[in-house]
Amino acid sequence: MKQGATLFLKVAIFFIGVTVLVLCVFALPRLASYTAEMYPEFAYLQYPVLIGLYGTVIPFFMGLYQTLQLLKFIDQNYAFSDRSAAALMYIKYCAVTISILYAAGTLFLITQSALHPGIAIIGLIIIFTSVVIAIFAGVLQKLLKNALDLKTENDLTV
Helix, strand or coil: CCHHHHHHHHHHHHHHHHHHHHHHHHHHHHHHHHHHHHCHHHHHHHHHHHHHHHHHHHHHHHHHHHHHHHHHHHHCCCCCCHHHHHHHHHHHHHHHHHHHHHHHHHHHHHHCCCCCHHHHHHHHHHHHHHHHHHHHHHHHHHHHHHHHHHHHHHHHHC
16 A cells, blocks of 8 residues: 555544544533533533543544554555454454443433433444444454465465
8 A cells, every 4th residue: 555545544543533632621521511501400410421431532542543553554564464453453342342331321321311312313323333343343354364364374385
């Protein structure tokens, strides 16, 4: 793959990470305070929801880091290596973790009768996207493992 394509992906991942970080540091606490003021009957959920959202940021950034590692391996012509397969495995686990945390958060808000339909739609979109990413990473990991097995078999044959 050409350097330009991976450079574009690295820049895109960097901007996604910076955007999420800025939103988490500046917008999310302000939005939580505003929502607690507007709906005082749900003010007690302000900090549990913030903790839950910040908890999902950890696997998100871990997944972004593993994606950058995978792009680095591609740049170094190690695309078909065990390290690339491991990076895909970590991306898969991060995506599954995010979907589980959002599903748990959705169930928690349902039990508190505090799940607004707009928040439910956003949560379902995040869960669905994470599941798709996990499945895609798992398929790529399996294909990569099969390619590595064929490569090893061909190396032993010669």
